[in-house]
Amino acid sequence: MEKNVGSIDKVIRIVVGLALIAMVFVGPQTPWGWIGVIPLITAFVNFCPLYKILGIKSK
Structure with a gap:
């Protein structure tokens, strides 16, 4: 499996992923x-x- 996610893209994915998961517990709770x-x-x-x-490839 060849790496195709760069460092900036990785940080954005982590922030977006955590924000979406947080919506399960706070906010609209969906x-x-x-x-x-x-x-x-x-x-x-x-x-x-x-x-x-x-x-x-974003790396």
Whole structure:
């Protein structure tokens, strides 16, 4: 698995992921916030399947 997520992209994914997950506990308290797990996982493994399909590398 080739790394295709750069450092700035990684930070953005972590912030967005945590913000979405926080919506499960505070704010609108909607279960849709669990979608934030996806950006967190892609940030920590440095690989985004959608980037692979589209041929994007942000590193």
